[in-house]
Amino acid sequence: MNLINNRLQALHAQYVASLRKEKRLVRSYQLLICIAFFTLWETASRNQWIDPLLFSSPSAIATLLVQKVKDGSLFLHTSVTLFETVLGFLFGTLLGTCFAALLWWFPRLSKITDPYLVVLNAMPKVALGPILIVALGPNFSSIIAMGTLISVIITTIVVYTSFREVDPNYLKVLKTFGANRWQCFKEAVLPASFPTIISTLKVNVGLSWVGVMVGEFLVSKQGLGYMIIYGFQVFHFTLVLLSLLIIACLATVMYQAVAWFEKKLMKNR
Amino acid sequence: MMSFLVVHRVSHTYFTEKTAIPALDNVSLSIEKGEFVSFLGPSGCGKTTLLSIIASLLRPTEGTVTLEGEKIQSMHPSVGYMLQQDYLFPWKTIEENILLGLTIMGIDTQETRQQALELLNRIGLKGTEQHYPNQLSGGMRQRAALVRTMATNPKILLLDEPFSALDYQTKLKLEELVWQTLKDFGKTALLVTHDIGEAIAMSDRIFLFSAKPGRLVRTFLVPSELRQLSPFHARQHPAFSDLFQFLWKELDSLEPNQ
Ligand SMILES: Nc1ncnc2c1ncn2[C@@H]1O[C@H](COP(=O)(O)OP(=O)(O)O)[C@@H](O)[C@H]1O
Ligand SMILES: [Mg+2]
Numbered sequence: 001m002n003l004i005n006n007r008l009q010a011l012h013a014q015y016v017a018s019l020r021k022e023k024r025l026v027r028s029y030q031l032l033i034c035i036a037f038f039t040l041w042e043t044a045s046r047n048q049w050i051d052p053l054l055f056s057s058p059s060a061i062a063t064l065l066v067q068k069v070k071d072g073s074l075f076l077h078t079s080v081t082l083f084e085t086v087l088g089f090l091f092g093t094l095l096g097t098c099f100a101a102l103l104w105w106f107p108r109l110s111k112i113t114d115p116y117l118v119v120l121n122a123m124p125k126v127a128l129g130p131i132l133i134v135a136l137g138p139n140f141s142s143i144i145a146m147g148t149l150i151s152v153i154i155t156t157i158v159v160y161t162s163f164r165e166v167d168p169n170y171l172k173v174l175k176t177f178g179a180n181r182w183q184c185f186k187e188a189v190l191p192a193s194f195p196t197i198i199s200t201l202k203v204n205v206g207l208s209w210v211g212v213m214v215g216e217f218l219v220s221k222q223g224l225g226y227m228i229i230y231g232f233q234v235f236h237f238t239l240v241l242l243s244l245l246i247i248a249c250l251a252t253v254m255y256q257a258v259a260w261f262e263k264k265l266m267k268n269r
Numbered sequence: 270m271m272s273f274l275v276v277h278r279v280s281h282t283y284f285t286e287k288t289a290i291p292a293l294d295n296v297s298l299s300i301e302k303g304e305f306v307s308f309l310g311p312s313g314c315g316k317t318t319l320l321s322i323i324a325s326l327l328r329p330t331e332g333t334v335t336l337e338g339e340k341i342q343s344m345h346p347s348v349g350y351m352l353q354q355d356y357l358f359p360w361k362t363i364e365e366n367i368l369l370g371l372t373i374m375g376i377d378t379q380e381t382r383q384q385a386l387e388l389l390n391r392i393g394l395k396g397t398e399q400h401y402p403n404q405l406s407g408g409m410r411q412r413a414a415l416v417r418t419m420a421t422n423p424k425i426l427l428l429d430e431p432f433s434a435l436d437y438q439t440k441l442k443l444e445e446l447v448w449q450t451l452k453d454f455g456k457t458a459l460l461v462t463h464d465i466g467e468a469i470a471m472s473d474r475i476f477l478f479s480a481k482p483g484r485l486v487r488t489f490l491v492p493s494e495l496r497q498l499s500p501f502h503a504r505q506h507p508a509f510s511d512l513f514q515f516l517w518k519e520l521d522s523l524e525p526n527q
Contacts, residue, residue: 169356175326176350177373177421178343187369191360 056238061245064238078246081212081223084140085254088147089208093201095148096155103156104163104189105181117157125150126214133218143215143223150211151204162196163189198262205254209247271338272299273457274323274425279332281318291482292318293329298476298485300425300457305448307460307468307475309516311523315483316461320427323459324350336425346374349423353430355414357402363389363413364398370421385420392416392446408439415447425457432467444471444500465516469509470500475516479523486523489516 038058044050045057052060068074103110129146136142170188179187216225224243231239281293292315300306308316321327323334325341325348334341336348357366367385371377389395392412394405402410411431418426431447432440448471451458462468468475473496475489491512495503503509 167356169352169354170358172326172350172352173356173369174373176324176348176418177370178346179373183373187373188358191358194360 053235054237056241060238061242064242068242074246077223077227077243078250080140081216081225081247082250084143084215084223085147085208085212085250087144088211089151089201089204089254091144091148092151092208093155093197093204096152096200097159097197099152099156100159100163101185101190103160104185110160117153121153121157125153126211129214129218132215138219138221140222143212143219146215147208147211151200151207154207155200155204158200159193159197162193166192194265198258198265201258201261202255205251205258209251213247271335273302273304273337274300274459275335276319276323277333277335279319279322279329279334281315281322281327281329281331283318293322294482294484296332296483296485298488300459300474302457303455304474305451305458305460305472307462307472308478309462309465309468309475309520310478310483311480311520312463314478314480316478317429318483320350320429320459320461324348324427326350346421347424349418349421349426351414351418351426351428351431354434355402355407355410357410357413357417359402361401362398363394363400363402363405366402367413367416367420369417374421376421381420381422384422385416388416388419389413392450406439407435408443411435411443412446415450419450419454419456423456425459426451428458428460430461430463433462433464440467441501447471448500465513465520466504466509467500469495469512469516470503477516477519477523487519 041055042058045052045055045060065074103113126146128149132142132145132149136145166189170192171184174184174187212223213225213228216223217229220226220229224247227243228240231237231243276296276298279293279296280291283290283292296315296319308319310316318327322329323341325334325343325345328342336345341348357363358369361369364386367389368377368382371381371385386398389398392415394409394412394416397405397409397413402413405413411434415431428447432443435443444467460468460471469491473491475491476485477487477489478484479486489512492508495506495508495512498506
């Protein structure tokens with residue numbers, strides 16, 4: 001008996017070790033690709049294989065980063081953009097969910113608005129940018145509005161669909177206790193749709209970045225989008241690439257934050 | 270003196286865009302307090318429809334249902350309904366699930382809470398309060414669903430094929446447990462089933478339904494020697510197989526293609 005146990009334990013240890021080894025291997029390849037990419041970029045740029053004026057180089061970007069951090073302008077632009085994006089993202093998701101709730105509450109309203117939603121969804125929202133800027137003024141409010149607008153319609157449609165697809169038997173259970181519409185919504189419809197809402201969050205992170213970038217391009221006052229458009233105008237591509245890298249990092253962090261939130265919320269399902 | 274529950278000339282037709290589907294045709298029956306009755310019949314004979322009407326989840330096209338002489342029109346706290354599957358809310362703990370009815374009805378007091386938790390212990394789910402439904406087996410989940418239904422202390426329980434999704438052994442054990450629990454609390458119960466054995470083992474009276482449209486064909490009184498026995502022991506009794514044979518033939522003769 002003991003012998004078998006020992007053997008099983010040994011096998012299990014072996015299995016765990018192999019899992020760990022695989023993970024290490026994957027990690028080292030990922031690291032390798034990263035190092036190789038930046039090394040290749042640096043070498044190519046130094047040896048003029050690519051145009052350093054256009055593609056810059058990691059060292060130039062790093063130097064610029066240090067300089068911009070020192071004079072404080074990077075922090076300013078980054079925080080402005082982050083602020084706009086997070087707000088746009090939150091507003092888009094919250095408003096979309098509220099609209100979805102409204103449609104669920106008034107089924108006739110949803111029937112009536114259906115074709116309009118389809119049209120609005122199909123329309124490229126960023127094309128509204130100029131109108132927004134004129135209406136709200138060339139400041140951060142119109143940029144946040146862009147970040148919101150770009151995600152709100154699709155959120156409404158997706159979340160409303162999920163509200164409707166909640167298993168009617170959960171509602172039946174609630175109705176056997178005499179639940180009213182609000183109780184049905186609160187106890188079954190909304191919590192059952194959390195997975196869908198979370199997955200729209202993930203999509204909305206990406207969408208809000210697009211909205212905010214376009215907004216900053218148009219308003220051209222502050223933010224990482226402004227840095228990109230400015231760098232483009234004065235042909236300072238190191239600045240453009242620096243902004244891009246920062247955006248990539250921030251978007252990843254936001255996405256990871258949503259993923260963490262999802263894990264926390266979904267742990268019991 | 271009027272019976273506890275009276276179904277009077279109830280007919281129901283489902284309307285869809287294309288057709289009208291008659292589900293129930295002129296059903297009348299009455300049930301006494303403390304009785305355990307079964308609705309037996311092939312699937313599609315309107316058992317669930319009738320149950321939904323009694324629970325007033327559905328308004329019949331014709332006819333009335335009265336409970337203790339009172340016409341029921343909106344959802345009545347005296348009626349408890351248990352569905353075919355447990356439908357425990359996966360995002361709620363077992364404790365939150367069994368207290369759901371109390372919360373919805375706004376009678377979530379220290380006392381009713383305590384009663385619900387005691388019932389959970391009694392039914393063998395002690396220690397699962399903080400678990401989530403997906404951590405429980407099918408039988409345990411169905412038991413928790415029973416506690417959720419009984420927590421609001423309804424006078425009559427409507428059970429819509431509550432054991433049909435379970436494996437045979439679990440089903441036998443649960444029949445026993447549910448029967449015993451309902452008897453102890455002196456509840457009136459109405460069980461829907463398509464299982465002849467289950468109907469005989471558990472109930473005092475059996476209503477036999479035929480399909481298309483759903484009609485009440487006959488009523489059978491289960492012999493008193495079986496009624497006194499618990500479901501498991503009733504199944505061993507010689508009278509059980511006699512009644513089984515008899516009901517089998519009755520059901521068979523109802524099949525339309527013979
Ligand atoms: N919501 C509905 N809409 C249309 N027809 C329905 C609906 N529910 C049930 N039916 C029909 O009514 C009949 C009785 O159904 P049901 O009460 O579920 O029977 P049972 O529970 O005995 O299987 C069936 O023919 C079924 O197709
Ligand atoms: Mg049914």
